[in-house]
Amino acid sequence: MRKILPKLKMPIYTCELDPRVPALVEYPLMEVANYSRCAYFNNTVAYTIGFAYWNQVAQIDLFGIDFSYQHSMHFAEAGRACVEFWLAKCIEKGITVGASPRSAVLDSNVSAQERLYGYHRLADPIVAVPHDGKWIVSTYSEMNELLAKHNMKLQEEIAPPEPYKG
Numbered sequence: 001m002r003k004i005l006p007k008l009k010m011p012i013y014t015c016e017l018d019p020r021v022p023a024l025v026e027y028p029l030m031e032v033a034n035y036s037r038c039a040y041f042n043n044t045v046a047y048t049i050g051f052a053y054w055n056q057v058a059q060i061d062l063f064g065i066d067f068s069y070q071h072s073m074h075f076a077e078a079g080r081a082c083v084e085f086w087l088a089k090c091i092e093k094g095i096t097v098g099a100s101p102r103s104a105v106l107d108s109n110v111s112a113q114e115r116l117y118g119y120h121r122l123a124d125p126i127v128a129v130p131h132d133g134k135w136i137v138s139t140y141s142e143m144n145e146l147l148a149k150h151n152m153k154l155q156e157e158i159a160p161p162e163p164y165k166g
Contacts, residue, residue, distance in 0.1 A: 013051065027056070043079035049086035052095070059096040060087070068104045080105065096133060113140050124160065 005012070011025040018024055027047060032054040033039040041047050045065055052060050067080035083105060087097050099108040107115050112127040119126040124139045136143065 008137060009138060013047075027051070038089070040082055040084045040085060045079065046082040049083065049090060053086065053090050053093065056093075057095060061098040062103065062105060063100045065099070065105055066103050096130075097114050112143075149164070 005021045005023070008021070010022065010023060010024045012023050013027045014024050015027055015029075028051075029039070032050045032142075035054050036050060038050075040145055041050060049060065065083065067077045067083070067119060087106060091097055096114055097106070099105045101108055112129060113125045114120045116128060122139075123140050126137065127140050127143050128135050128137045129143060130136075136146070138146070
């Protein structure tokens with residue numbers, strides 16, 4: 001890294017500048033906090049999403065940001081609530097948010113039939129699916145009929161990979 005960082009031409013946002021790395025740029029904390037009326041940042045992902053919010057991007061896609069894991073229910077990384085808070089702010093602002101179907105963020109790894117607490121127990125559960133910046137809410141059977149007309153399917157839950165047994 002000592003060889004690469006001084007040569008980079010793209011900005012690297014940080015809280016402290018260092019003359020050894022000319023590409024470092026101070027994170028615009030005051031601007032982001034004043035614009036969003038919030039300074040809730042407890043991890044780098046939250047800072048990144050806050051920066052995207054401030055820059056009014058059209059879309060955010062998240063991969064490799066999990067915070068909790070189905071195969072290890074008693075372990076969770078800190079920060080998921082902060083990330084989901086910033087994602088909710090982005091969604092409210094009209095920013096399209098996507099997350100890997102294996103991620104626990106926004107319950108993306110939970111099947112559509114199981115996501116809405118209470119409704120998941122119905123014989124034909126109510127499901128909610130984001131589409132073109134809005135949410136389609138209907139029964140599971142109606143949703144499947146609607147999607148079939150457009151040659152689409154509900155995203156199925158993807159099973160996590162088997163743990164490494166090396």
